[in-house]
Amino acid sequence: MTDMAILYRGVSKVYPDGTTAVDHLDLDIPAGSLTVFVGPSGCGKTTSLRMLNRMVEPTSGTVEINGQDVSSIPAAKLRRSMGYVMQQSGLLPHRTVEDNIATVPRLNGVSKRTARADARQLLASVGLDESLATRYPAQLSGGQQQRVGVARALAADPPILLMDEPFSAVDPVVRQDLQRELLDLQKRLHRTIVFVTHDIDEAVLLGNRVAVFARGGRLAQYTTPEELLRAPADDFVADFIGRDRGFRSLGFDSATVALQPVAAIVSGTGERILLGPGMRDGATGDGGTDDGGAAAGRVAPWQSAAATDPDWLLVVDERRHPLGWLPVSATGEPAPSDQLRVGGTLWHDGDSLRTALDAALSSPSGQAVAVNGDGSVAGVVPGGDVMRAIEEQRSARYDRPEHP
Amino acid sequence: MNWLTNNWHTVLDLAGAHLVQSVLPVVLGLLVSVPLARLAAGSRWLRPLLVTGSSLLYTIPSLTLFVVLPLVLGTRMTSVVNVIVALTLYVVAILVRSCVDAFESLDRDVLQAATAMGYRPARRFFGVELPLAVPVMVAGLRVATVSNISMVSVGAVIGIQSLGTLFTDGLRRSIVAEILVGIVATVLIAVVLDQLLRLLGQVLTRWQRPGTGAREAGGRRRRDTRGPGRTAGGARDATGALAAVESGGARA
Numbered sequence: 001m002t003d004m005a006i007l008y009r010g011v012s013k014v015y016p017d018g019t020t021a022v023d024h025l026d027l028d029i030p031a032g033s034l035t036v037f038v039g040p041s042g043c044g045k046t047t048s049l050r051m052l053n054r055m056v057e058p059t060s061g062t063v064e065i066n067g068q069d070v071s072s073i074p075a076a077k078l079r080r081s082m083g084y085v086m087q088q089s090g091l092l093p094h095r096t097v098e099d100n101i102a103t104v105p106r107l108n109g110v111s112k113r114t115a116r117a118d119a120r121q122l123l124a125s126v127g128l129d130e131s132l133a134t135r136y137p138a139q140l141s142g143g144q145q146q147r148v149g150v151a152r153a154l155a156a157d158p159p160i161l162l163m164d165e166p167f168s169a170v171d172p173v174v175r176q177d178l179q180r181e182l183l184d185l186q187k188r189l190h191r192t193i194v195f196v197t198h199d200i201d202e203a204v205l206l207g208n209r210v211a212v213f214a215r216g217g218r219l220a221q222y223t224t225p226e227e228l229l230r231a232p233a234d235d236f237v238a239d240f241i242g243r244d245r246g247f248r249s250l251g252f253d254s255a256t257v258a259l260q261p262v263a264a265i266v267s268g269t270g271e272r273i274l275l276g277p278g279m280r281d282g283a284t285g286d287g288g289t290d291d292g293g294a295a296a297g298r299v300a301p302w303q304s305a306a307a308t309d310p311d312w313l314l315v316v317d318e319r320r321h322p323l324g325w326l327p328v329s330a331t332g333e334p335a336p337s338d339q340l341r342v343g344g345t346l347w348h349d350g351d352s353l354r355t356a357l358d359a360a361l362s363s364p365s366g367q368a369v370a371v372n373g374d375g376s377v378a379g380v381v382p383g384g385d386v387m388r389a390i391e392e393q394r395s396a397r398y399d400r401p402e403h404p
Numbered sequence: 405m406n407w408l409t410n411n412w413h414t415v416l417d418l419a420g421a422h423l424v425q426s427v428l429p430v431v432l433g434l435l436v437s438v439p440l441a442r443l444a445a446g447s448r449w450l451r452p453l454l455v456t457g458s459s460l461l462y463t464i465p466s467l468t469l470f471v472v473l474p475l476v477l478g479t480r481m482t483s484v485v486n487v488i489v490a491l492t493l494y495v496v497a498i499l500v501r502s503c504v505d506a507f508e509s510l511d512r513d514v515l516q517a518a519t520a521m522g523y524r525p526a527r528r529f530f531g532v533e534l535p536l537a538v539p540v541m542v543a544g545l546r547v548a549t550v551s552n553i554s555m556v557s558v559g560a561v562i563g564i565q566s567l568g569t570l571f572t573d574g575l576r577r578s579i580v581a582e583i584l585v586g587i588v589a590t591v592l593i594a595v596v597l598d599q600l601l602r603l604l605g606q607v608l609t610r611w612q613r614p615g616t617g618a619r620e621a622g623g624r625r626r627r628d629t630r631g632p633g634r635t636a637g638g639a640r641d642a643t644g645a646l647a648a649v650e651s652g653g654a655r656a
Contacts, residue, residue, distance in 0.1 A: 055520055080522035090517025094535045094611045104521050136611040152521075162520075 005031035005160065005192040006052065011061035013047050013217070021047040022217035025061070029209075031159075034186055034193040038203035039213030039220075040240065045196050047217070049162055052194065053079045065160065080104050083153025083161040083191075087169050089145040091137040097123070097148050098133040104156040115155075122151040127181060143174035150182070154189075163195045167202065179205060200241055204229065204248060212237050250354035250390065257356060257389045259349070259370050259379030264314040265334060267323055272313075275320060276379030312365035315340055320376035322346065325364045346371045349378060353393065356386045407581035415570070419589055422566040425487050425559065426552040427597070432488070433495025433548065438541075440496070441503030442529065455501050462497035466490060466558045487559040487566075494555065495548045502544025506537035539612060542605035546598050553594045557586075567593075 006029035013022040022044040029035045037045035050056040051063050054075045063070045070078055091100045099106075101122055102115035110118075120133050126147040137145055146166060153161055167175045183206065186193060197203055203210045204225040212228065214220040214236045221233035229249035232238035241248075261276030313334050315323045324340045344362030347355050347370045359368035360383035367380040408415065444454040469490040471481075479485045510533060518532045557568025570586030573579070 053520055055516070076522045076524050078522075079520055084517070084520040086513060086517055086520070088513045090513045090520075092514060092518065092532060092536075093511075094532075094609075107522050107527070138611060 003031040004028045005033075005066060006194070007062075007064040008048070008051075009062045009064070011048070011051060011058045011063060013044070013051070013056060014059045020044075020217050021056075022051075022058070025217070025219055027211060027219060027222060029192065029194065031192050032190045033208040034183075034195060034206055036203040036207035036210045037194065037196045037213060038198065038200055038207075038210055038240075040215060041198060043213035043215050044217030045198075045211075045213045046164055048213070049164055049194055049196050052160070052162055053082050053084060055079075076107075080108060080156060081158055081160070083156070083158045085146075085149045085153045085161070085163045085166040087165040089137070089142075089149035089166075091145055091148055091152070093137050096134050096136055097128075097140070100137065100148060101152045101155050103152060108156060119151070119155060122155055123148075125154075125185070126151045141174075142170045143178065146170055146174075146178060147181075150178075150185075159192060161191045161193045163193060165196055165198065168197065168199065175202075182206065201248070204251070212240060214240075247354060247357070250357060251352045257381045257385050259381060260385075262314050262367070262369075262377065262380040264316045264320075264377065265326065267315050267317055267337065269318070273316075275314070275316070275377045312367075314343075314365075314369065314377065314380070316377055322369050322371065322377050327364075343369060347381070348373070353386065353390055356381060357383075357390065360386050407579060408585050411582075411585075415567075415585060415589060418565060418567050418569055419593065421484075422553070422556050422568075422590070423593060425484060425491065425556045425564075425566055426549065426593075429488050429491035429495050429552055430545065430549050432492045433499055434545065436492070437496050437499035437503050438534070441500050442507055442533070444500070445504050445507035451504065455504055458497045458500040461493055464493075466494070466555050467561060469493070470559060470562050470564075482563045484564060487556060487564050491552050491555060495552065498548040498551065499541075499544050502547075503537070503541055506540035506544070507533065509540050510536050535608065538605065538608045542601060542608075546601045549597050549601060550594050553590060553597065557590065 006027075008025045008027040011022055011025040012020070014020050025044075025048060027048075037048060039045045047056050051058050052065065052070065054070055054073075057071070065073075065078075091097075092103070095103070098116045098119040101119035102110075102112070105115040105118065106112065116133075120130050123130055123133060128144060128147050128151070132140065132144065132148075137148070140148065146169075149166065153163075167178050170178065179202065182193075195203075195206060197206075207225050209222065210225050210228050211222040212220045212233075220240075221228060221237045223233075226249070228237070229241060232241055259277045261274050263272065264275045265272050311328055313326045313328055315326055315337075317323055322343050324343045326334045326337070326340055328334050341364040344364070345355070345359045347359040347368050349370055349372075356368050359370075360366060360381065363369060363383075365380075366383045368383065368386060369380055370378040372378045440454055440458075444451040470486055473479070473486045473489055474481050474483065477485065477489065514536065515528070515532065518528050523532065556566045557571060560566055560568030560572045567586050567590050570582050570589070574582030574586065
């Protein structure tokens with residue numbers, strides 16, 4: 001880690017009224033990393049971020065970027081060398097989307113024509129249609145505005161991106177997309193990104209490293225997200241991470257759980273099939289909904305399979321995509337289709353244990369439904385198996401330090 | 405209407421003079437008010453000083469000002485300059501306040517974003533603050549213009565030619581038609597200028613479209629009933645479609 005892009009050295013910010021916003025901050029941010037500043041409001045995370053582009057000047061200490069003290073660089077020049085994305089996108093409402101994106105290149109003296117052409121290309125890279133180029137910000141949805149904000153920050157091709165709670169004002173679904181796209185973007189562009197959020201989930205999801213700030217501007221912990229969840233430095237951090245800490249940390253263990261076959265019924269045709277490992281897709285039982293005993297007799301080969309839960313039938317469509325679960329009566333008769341229970345979350349093989357556990361917990365039958373890449377059912381995992389896998393991971397992890 | 409057909413030339417001349425005397429002060433007043441207001445906006449001591457000071461200016465009766473100004477400026481009593489200076493002061497009285505409001509209504513996030521992108525103060529003022537202050541400013545400008553048009557007439561009392569001359573002359577000679585023409589012409593000029601300013605404001609604030617569901621960027625939103633039915637509707641559809649694409653990636 002010799003390549004540090006950003007260094008804070010004993011940086012403090014005390015306001016004239018005596019409030020300490022940042023208290024002796026020492027922090028090294030490696031080049032090409034996505035570092036998240038997280039903490040409750042008023043903990044100095046945004047103040048620390050704004051010291052990077054001199055929107056805030058520290059009262060003591062130095063901030064260095066690529067070995068240069070920022071206070072020695074003219075503010076406007078420094079700011080143009082970094083992308084900046086803020087919560088409400090901060091787009092200039094009187095400029096069209098393309099002109100907004102072209103802002104910094106235009107300030108740097110690039111011709112309007114070139115800057116606009118580049119802006120249109122950037123639109124595509126943040127997942128927006130080029131037809132939006134001539135719209136005004138007020139004509140865009142919140143998510144689209146945020147995307148334009150990201151495109152604008154990237155327009156001058158800056159090595160450093162500052163993001164100040166960029167996704168906190170958009171709805172959760174869009175936020176999830178934006179987060180995923182930011183990670184994709186980072187994979188392609190390898191910028192040094194400093195990202196401020198108050199949402200620990202977002203911090204853990206996005207960050208290569210997470211800096212947790214405590215009230216009073218104290219840096220409480222600075223480490224990888226994985227370590228943060230497993231070994232919070234103090235009570236404040238543990239408290240801030242919250243109750244679901246254990247559950248969240250499962251997000252870093254990819255699951256190796258054996259899939260099991262599941263009895264399924266095809267919606268529409270009522271055909272009963274067995275899906276899962278060892279079953280060729282489309283292996284059929286037979287004519288579905290006739291008398292339970294007879295059906296059980298004919299499907300005898302699967303009866304031995306552990307996952308053939310007589311209490312629930314997984315309902316799939318003709319492409320074998322899961323639709324939900326149907327309870328099966330004592331006689332083996334599936335309930336009428338209007339009693340379909342919408343299924344839980346889905347799990348792809350190789351996803352984290354957290355996803356697997358969530359899939360099991362949210363499934364009416366208590367079995368996590370695993371799907372293939374194309375969305376068809378790959379099998380099920382009973383909740384108990386997921387718990388066993390978690391237990392194995394845990395003992396494996398805590399065994400290591402005990403055997404030096 | 406016989407009077408008008410015989411005197412339309414005079415009426416046109418007077419209308420021209422009236423126009424100059426009312427519009428020129430608006431332009432001059434605007435040039436004075438904008439920098440003053442920008443300095444005052446957000447300033448703890450300059451703001452009350454300038455806003456209260458300019459409001460006091462407005463309490464001076466116009467006739468007094470017309471009479472006192474020649475003494476101060478050393479102009480002749482009947483000089484147009486007196487009217488122009490006096491009305492400029494009134495425009496400043498109205499505009500300083502509304503320009504301060506305009507600058508203070510600016511979205512702080514937008515200004516911060518502009519600074520964070522590397523705008524220097526002067527460029528930020530002309531490139532961001534001024535254009536965004538237009539909606540609130542235009543409102544003040546319309547009030548100042550219309551009030552000016554009515555006040556110019558007062559100058560006629562001390563012999564400065566304007567449409568007001570039609571009132572003084574008509575009263576003295578008891579020509580009702582002349583007074584009526586004066587009233588109609590004044591109202592006409594006021595309405596036309598007001599509408600021109602409204603249009604100008606609309607052109608300068610095309611970015612403020614109604615019905616797009618976005619937050620307002622300061623100032624009031626004007627309902628534009630003429631053109632944008634098609635454009636705005638189309639915009640909304642396309643935006644909706646994109647929003648659908650946006651959320652399309654969400655997991656089932």
